[in-house]
Amino acid sequence: MILHWVWLMPAIMAASFVAILAFGKRMPRKGSEIGIFAVGLCFVIAVLSAGTWINHVNDAHHAAAPHDQVIQEPTASAEAEAKVEPITTEVTWFEMGGQKFTVGTLVDGLSVMMFLVVSIISLLVHIYSTDYVGGDRRYTHYFAFLSLFTASMLMLVMSRNTVQFITSWELVGLCSFALIGHWWEEKPNSDAALKAFLTNRVGDVGLMVGMITLFWATGSFDILTINQMANAGDVTHLLLMVAACCLTAAVMSKSGQFILHTWLPDAMAGPTPVSALIHAATMVVAGIFMVARLYSVFFHGLSIGDGNLNLLAIIGGVTVLGGASLAFVQNDIKKVLAYSTVSQLGYMVMALGVGAWTAALFHLFTHAFFKAGLFLGSGSVAHSVHSFDMQKDMGGMKRFMPKTWATFMVCTGALIGIIPLAGFWSKDEILTGAHSLGSNDAYEVFLVVGVIGAFMTAAYMTRCVYLTFYGEPRGAAADPHHPPHESGPVIVYPLYICSFMAVVAGFANWPFGPDALKLRFEHYVQPVGDYFPAVGVLEFNWTIAIVSSLIGVTGIAIAYAYWFRGAFHGATERFRIARAGHTLLVNKYYFDHLYTGVIAAGTAGPIARAANWINQNVIDGVVNGAGIGSQKVAGFIYRHVDQQVVDGVVNGSGAGAEGSGQLLRRMQTGKVQQYGALLFGGAVLLAGILVFTL
Amino acid sequence: MLINEFLLLGAALFAIGVYGVLARRNGVMVLMSIELILNAVNINLVAFGALHNSVVGQVFALFVITVAAAEVGVGLAIVLLLYRNRASIDLDEVDAMRG
């Protein structure tokens, strides 16, 4: 069965990495063809394994159904009972201290879903890159690292045990480092790469300590065993909590959650396709994946099952709002998208925190497509005007790049959550989860957070679209000698595919209709078995869907009015000079005024700027300060303690020995006869002693 | 047999030799003084050998003479080289080993 052979995917990609490094430069297309071929193979395997997995799940359900019902569709009760065993393989990697360390594959719905996401996005990015970074001086290296990244990422999502998981987790970090710093000649790029790697290392401390705690708590590195034991209550709550909290630190760094998110916007220094692949669709969701994979640990360790307010949900919630508010004040189109990614990842973490497992993973799935589409679209625009600055060098791009515009609009719609695009379905599920799960409405606050987030998403994306595609061309876009032009087919077709997926991906978890159609994503992806906790069941909630949609539309409308129409631009000044009453009277749109002036402008202005300020000065300042501080301390210790005290003792004993040597050397005149005289004198003295004492 | 005379002769020769070794500046004279010391020993060896009616003393004396010959050979070579390098065999000037 192909599910036993999924390890071929990382193996193929690793081979491709080696092959590109070895022969890439001699190939006609400089190694890109090797990478594309390899990813293509992986894509085929991923699709085949998805098909096989669906059959596997169906078989399990048929087997679980009572015999007399075999011909009929499995009933709901049978579905709930049927356990679908994950497909695993395992070989011993090494043995030490009486413990077997293994590598292997663990294939269940979650892994299969990730295979699809990773291989599709990776394939699109590979193809897109042939044009986007075409002619780059490190074209071959670029593709080599894309291959290595894909290999590590696939390895990560099929990890059977935690050691293997840590290994691939670090390897994706390495690839991220190498690709962010792809143009390392400029210092800001290598700074960004360093920042990404080091921030992730901070999280890795949590990862390592957390995984080690789990190992000693369960006596195993095996993810299934850890989950089973956590589920069965064989591990004390304290240990689970410690492990979960440590692992949360890793999630914060890898998945760009507050307060360790600062590297992610900086990581936009890398080539745009890399941002799409690594910093939007795949690597940054590794943290989400880890929580999903070890969900029993988090579920019990953080008492998600009891419906308590918990670390994960709070971090997610803060990130949703923090990320979104920051996106308002960015002029760099990629940074807008980066903060948007931060915010969307916050949704996923929040969903996991409230116990809406499927909602989080479903959002991961849809987000990968539309966010990759947005990034690739922004790259397409930037490719044409050679700048990422929306204020200075863009505007009116719709005229020049209609295809890019169309795909960008579709993906934006999906991100905002417009019916029936993908983002609507997944975001709605998260909101439903926050509403319906938890005891005593503990998670209701996250419903509010999610709705406000949706509102802000709508507004900042409208701003982004306005600045990029509408209005008058500025700067490079207005250059009469080099008018912007639509990108070539190699760039545009991946955009089409992404926006197509942004339309249809949401139907994967269609919440209505007969069993054969309803909630298929949940049915095939969410594990059923003793390694997965009993998460709550979500029902589609019309009220939430309608309210959140309306709020999203309101966000668009307000932002539209503000930027497109230029309405209320004076309002801010008038508020500031405390003439609100006058404005209210004159203006018929009293409520709109209120919303626009206070909420939109306030959010877009001081609050976002304050958030940005805190981000840049406080949070970033702490990071930088810690670096500078430790350097200062290091300098002090080195200069004063190491060089003077510790070293001084050593030098002192040396000097003492030398001093006594200086004293004794005076005896050495070099005159043989004097030595002889001393010798005889000594002999006489000894003879005298001998004679007179004996 | 009276041994005192021989011993006194040996002691006198030894004392002269020691004086020469320590006090003379001329390298050749120092070598000759060393010969005197060795011969003082030889006299003692032969004398005690005769006293104890043993041949060992004479055998040792022969050994010493042989070694002395070799020693003088080496010594003279050193003095010769010294002279060649410095045009002087004054031992006070040779203090290259001063610490």
Added chain:
Amino acid sequence: MEDILKHWGPSVAIFAPLVGAALMMLIPKVEEELHKWVALLTSLIVFGVTIWIAFIFDYDHSGDLQFLVDHKWIEVINSKYIVGLDGISLPLLLLTVLVVPSVIIYSWNHFPEPHNPKAFLILTLILETGMVGTFLAQDLILFFVFFEIVLLPMYFMIGVWGGEQRMYAAIKFFLFTLFGSALMIVSFLALYFLAKDGAGNELHTFSMIELAKAHGAGIAHTTQLVVFGGMFIGFGIKVPMFPFHTWLPDAHTQAPTQGSVILAAVLLKLGTYGFVRVAIPILPEAAHSWAPYIALLAVIGIIYGALCCLAQTDMKRLIAFSSVAHMGFVMLGISTLTSFGINAAVMGMVAHGLITGMLFFIAGSVKERFHTLEIKRLGGLLLQAPRMGWIFGFCAMASLGLPGLAGFWGEFPAILSSYEPAAGLSEPLFRVYMVVAAIGTVFAAGYLLWLLQRIAFGVPQNEWEGHEFHDIELPEWLSWAPLLALIVVIGIFPNLVFHVTDPAVSSVLNGVNQLALGK
């Protein structure tokens, strides 16, 4: 043939370099090519013999001493010529005999001033004898002799071929190590006089095998602590552990590249090897009492070494300080007195030998091209010599403990093991150490990547404009390729090392485990 090897293999490995050195003494100084070839051939013969030994080594019994030779040596003090190897010696032995030819090949066209290949290579070969002997000796006096033999060639290497302050560095190195050795030999003598077998009879032996069997029976606890203390200082200086480390940066900075490589790759391991082979099996009880303090110094070393790295302005000195941090992980692993920990330590030794050896090779090549190691003046190595820049990046990644490369397997199990140290050791204390050590990995990434950024990334300084720099040359490739390959191979198949060390580590821990059972 196999029988001959069984009896003579280890001895050949130890003394063949001396034969080569003796041969070279007979060849006039001007025949430089001949000297190089003789030295290389000698080291390759040693390498070949060792590979052969490794080939017929019985891996199913790697916990036992094999190739054991037991001859009378100094009968007065009942010291014997006992050599043999088990699973702990073997990887280190292989590392040593691999590094020496690498160094000789690397030297081919790059002899440091004042040149003189004859003397330099003879010293290298004598060094090899000392290092191989230390890893094979199973008698304390023999061990001590080889341990000390290493000192002199290294002293001359630093003192004659070193940098500007070479005399200072060489003397510091010599004095420091000799001080430790003095205490160590006192401890060895104390063992000779005090050790008793199970029945209470005095052993009067220097044989490490018998002493390890007795594991300190009949010696009063306080006496054991003092005796262990002597060995601790002797080995700890060589490692070097935190307060005894100051000789290392000076020695490394001043030593010629070849000296630095041997120093980092092998000499530092003599200390940690001493802990694993001598101190712990012979005095497990004292080791158990000392362990929390050793671990404390180890984690201080990890953080402190890293902080000092951040403050350095000289590339080679930075790499030298990184050794302090890395050996901290090794010592942390050892001090847990668990199978995980000591396996990790042996792996850490091998990995550190390969990786830091490579880093010093690169520093040497950088110095050779730019005539400076001042970090401020360097930059843009990836533009000036791209291949070297990539290899440097690779080694920096390996050094910071990237999984999939050798360094990780030294760090991760060491951290893993300190969660649950040997029975009787304070768990909360070691868990604190674990977290501190894990934080140390962040620092490691910090200083290494910062170094990488300043050396390899960016564009070259203006002063190098118009200079042409040649990339890696053939001798460099030849000497680096095996090390680089091993870093990857061991990283992907850590079993290559763990499979050999694991049973041997179990027998090292026999004493500790019996102690735990006794309690």
